[in-house]
Amino acid sequence: MTTTKTYTVTGMTCSHCVGSVSAEVGRLPGVSDVRVDLATGAVTVTSDQPVDDEAVAAAVDEAGYEVAK
DSSP states (O other): OOEEEEEEEESOOSHHHHHHHHHHHHTSTTEEEEEEETTTTEEEEEESSOOOHHHHHHHHHHTTOEEOO
């Protein structure tokens, strides 16, 4: 079963930011696609299993950004 969830990430200002967030979140187990909208800060994660919100937040933090609360 494929699941899709969207998070709002703050602090991204350029395409390098987008790439960093995409790479870190994309490494999470089960994640099959990550789409980042720089203008809105929306990060849409598609996975073939439920993804833990804390794991996504940690991956975004690792990239140097924050998931909005």
